[in-house]
Amino acid sequence: xxAVAPNQADGxxxxxxxxxxxxxxxxxxxxxxxxEEQVRAVVHALDRSNVEVIEVAHGDGLGGSSFNYGFSRVDxxxxxxxxxxxxxSAKIAVLLLPGLGTIEHLRHAHQIGASVARIATxxxxxxxxxxxxxxxxxxxxxxxxxxxxxxxxxxxELAGQARIMVDAxxxxxxxxxxxGAMVLSDAQARVQAVLAEIGSQAQVGFHGHQNLSLGxxxxxxxxxxGARQIDGALCALGAGAGNAPTEVLAATFDRLGISxxxxxxxxxxxxxxxxxxxxxxxxxxxxxxxVQGYAGVxxxxxxxxERASERYxxxxxxxxxxxxxxxYVGGQEDMIIDIAIQLAHQxxxxxxx
Amino acid sequence: MNxxxxxxxxxxxxxxxxxxxxxxxxxxxxxxRYMVGVDPSSDGLARAARLGLRTSADGVDWLLAQHxxxxxxxxATSARAHAANAPRYAAAxxxxxxxxxxxxxxxxxxxxxxxxxxxxxxxxxxxxxxQSTVPxxxxxxxxxxxxxxxxxxSIASRSAGPGTRANIDEFTEVTxxxxxxVGGAKRGKAIxxxxxxxxxxxxxxxxxxxxPAEAAEPGPLRDAIETSVHAMVETVRQYVPGYSxxxxxxxxxxxxxWRGMARVGVFLEIRGRGDYLPNYAGNLDIITAAAARVGxxxxxxxxxxxxxxxxxxx
Numbered sequence: 001x002x003a004v005a006p007n008q009a010d011g012x013x014x015x016x017x018x019x020x021x022x023x024x025x026x027x028x029x030x031x032x033x034x035x036e037e038q039v040r041a042v043v044h045a046l047d048r049s050n051v052e053v054i055e056v057a058h059g060d061g062l063g064g065s066s067f068n069y070g071f072s073r074v075d076x077x078x079x080x081x082x083x084x085x086x087x088x089s090a091k092i093a094v095l096l097l098p099g100l101g102t103i104e105h106l107r108h109a110h111q112i113g114a115s116v117a118r119i120a121t122x123x124x125x126x127x128x129x130x131x132x133x134x135x136x137x138x139x140x141x142x143x144x145x146x147x148x149x150x151x152x153x154x155x156x157e158l159a160g161q162a163r164i165m166v167d168a169x170x171x172x173x174x175x176x177x178x179x180g181a182m183v184l185s186d187a188q189a190r191v192q193a194v195l196a197e198i199g200s201q202a203q204v205g206f207h208g209h210q211n212l213s214l215g216x217x218x219x220x221x222x223x224x225x226g227a228r229q230i231d232g233a234l235c236a237l238g239a240g241a242g243n244a245p246t247e248v249l250a251a252t253f254d255r256l257g258i259s260x261x262x263x264x265x266x267x268x269x270x271x272x273x274x275x276x277x278x279x280x281x282x283x284x285x286x287x288x289x290x291v292q293g294y295a296g297v298x299x300x301x302x303x304x305x306e307r308a309s310e311r312y313x314x315x316x317x318x319x320x321x322x323x324x325x326x327x328y329v330g331g332q333e334d335m336i337i338d339i340a341i342q343l344a345h346q347x348x349x350x351x352x353x
Numbered sequence: 354m355n356x357x358x359x360x361x362x363x364x365x366x367x368x369x370x371x372x373x374x375x376x377x378x379x380x381x382x383x384x385x386r387y388m389v390g391v392d393p394s395s396d397g398l399a400r401a402a403r404l405g406l407r408t409s410a411d412g413v414d415w416l417l418a419q420h421x422x423x424x425x426x427x428x429a430t431s432a433r434a435h436a437a438n439a440p441r442y443a444a445a446x447x448x449x450x451x452x453x454x455x456x457x458x459x460x461x462x463x464x465x466x467x468x469x470x471x472x473x474x475x476x477x478x479x480x481x482x483x484q485s486t487v488p489x490x491x492x493x494x495x496x497x498x499x500x501x502x503x504x505x506x507s508i509a510s511r512s513a514g515p516g517t518r519a520n521i522d523e524f525t526e527v528t529x530x531x532x533x534x535v536g537g538a539k540r541g542k543a544i545x546x547x548x549x550x551x552x553x554x555x556x557x558x559x560x561x562x563x564x565p566a567e568a569a570e571p572g573p574l575r576d577a578i579e580t581s582v583h584a585m586v587e588t589v590r591q592y593v594p595g596y597s598x599x600x601x602x603x604x605x606x607x608x609x610x611w612r613g614m615a616r617v618g619v620f621l622e623i624r625g626r627g628d629y630l631p632n633y634a635g636n637l638d639i640i641t642a643a644a645a646r647v648g649x650x651x652x653x654x655x656x657x658x659x660x661x662x663x664x665x666x667x
Contacts, residue, residue: 068559099524099525099544326550334505334561334620338559338599
């Protein structure tokens with residue numbers, strides 16, 4: 001028996017719900033190549049660990065399969081249907097980015113059993129999600145708003161955007177650190193500002209990345225700031241240096257006396273024995289990933305920058321640095337190629353066009 | 354040919370006003386005579402009145418009671434309003450150029466398919482992303498078969514009005530369909546991104562077309578695609594001077610990650626002309642420029658028809 005008594009977190013939460021995004025955010029790190037068999041194995045293991053929500057979709061959400069973001073090996077709707085079939089008690093969530101995915105995609109996902117709609121916009125563009133929240137609520141789905149690259153908005157500005165989502169029908173709004181750029185109080189201040197704005201009308205969530213290795217610490221501070229939903233991914237499998245690892249979150253929250261309902265031993269086994277053997281490389285905070293956190297670049301740009309680096313012979317970290325300077329947002333993967341071409345022209349001393 | 358056709362603009366907002374400036378400044382064949390709205394306190398109506406137009410906040414009822422009636426109406430309201438107004442214009446024999454996503458008439462991109470639609474009573478201008486990218490898809494599909502075309506339109510947040518924001522699915526669905534119907538791709542997909550960076554980013558569009566494997570290799574097919582794309586860019590530049598390639602078309606061999614497809618990538622920048630709207634808003638400029646272009650070509654067509662009738666009558 002461990003002699004250390006669990007710490008009681010400040011402002012202790014009655015219950016924090018973990019959402020596992022291995023099969024959505026992790027899809028970036030897998031270049032969207034998950035098979036149905038792999039999805040079934042991961043869902044089974046997470047469900048047995050009592051993880052309450054499991055997100056399944058292309059890494060860029062419904063409709064993401066494309067030249068710009070990478071084609072899915074298996075149609076995401078087949079993967080969602082398999083996940084629904086495999087889950088005994090966990091809910092299956094999908095992600096949708098308005099401008100890419102449509103209400104038609106959402107209807108399809110709902111029809112095959114997805115029950116949580118997570119609608120994501122850039123942190124200052126929440127009003128593009130209004131019709132999608134309306135549609136999700138009409139379908140009877142649970143709704144979650146996702147404010148991506150939240151570090152780019154000041155806390156009060158972010159709170160205003162959360163208000164738009166809640167008024168549109170969001171039952172929870174996430175502060176999403178898509179770039180893994182938030183440093184401790186950055187995360188907590190945003191969670192607190194959103195909470196102050198929406199009060200008890202909706203919950204607040206936090207989605208952390210590891211580019212500066214702070215995904216778990218930021219998640220703890222988010223919970224202490226009032227967040228009640230937290231995202232993770234097994235083995236940190238996700239964009240950039242990966243997500244806050246679900247298994248580390250479960251263990252850490254347990255030690256802090258924060259109840260998640262997750263069986264720590266089982267989720268450790270899910271990460272070690274089920275997911276790890278199927279992934280080509282463990283996410284790592286290498287130079288490019290750290291630059292993403294440091295320069296505030298959308299995490300899923302990493303593999304795209306590496307490919308453009310290989311294609312045009314320019315360093316990935318330089319591409320990412322430029323992406324950060326230009327202020328490109330989630331979804332602008334095509335600009336990575338544009339920057340690589342410009343860098344190659346500069347190297348060769350020729351004009352771009 | 355000094356004769357002009359008479360035009361009305363319905364919808365005195367940003368788009369309607371920019372179109373008005375374009376017609377006044379650049380059109381030799383279209384005379385904007387009426388500006389119609391529904392709000393008497395509209396800045397756009399006041400501005401149009403100062404520029405010498407006859408204006409009213411009494412909507413289409415007022416417009417249809419004017420003498421002469423316009424030959425052509427440019428609709429810059431909303432899809433819903435245009436759906437209601439379109440039958441009334443048609444009944445009055447007024448040609449409609451629709452800048453909303455209502456799609457009552459055929460999708461038209463002036464450099465691709467206006468010639469075959471000149472007699473249609475109602476012409477729809479797709480979307481800003483459609484006006485920017487359909488020409489490129491059409492250029493590629495004139496050279497090779499395009500089983501799949503995908504476009505990414507990036508626009509400055511400030512240039513995305515409440516209508517676009519409230520109906521963003523409409524943009525993706527309409528644009529994707531136009532890539533097929535007008536662009537000639539077997540299947541189309543459209544993506545739109547709003548970027549809030551300051552200073553605002555100039556509109557960018559990326560076009561990816563799946564092409565036959567041999568067309569991605571150096572050789573005659575690849576040359577044909579390059580020639581066709583360059584020619585198309587020059588044609589569009591005749592009415593959108595700020596339409597340009599960021600780089601030469603990028604060819605990539607078939608890849609497993611792309612379901613075995615080869616592709617060509619075309620990277621565009623669209624700098625607006627700044628007639629009324631700021632020049633970063635290339636997305637708004639290209640649709641008003643397309644409308645003005647359609648107006649000019651329609652005018653030429655109508656005037657020619659009129660002269661033919663006159664000659665016959667004499």
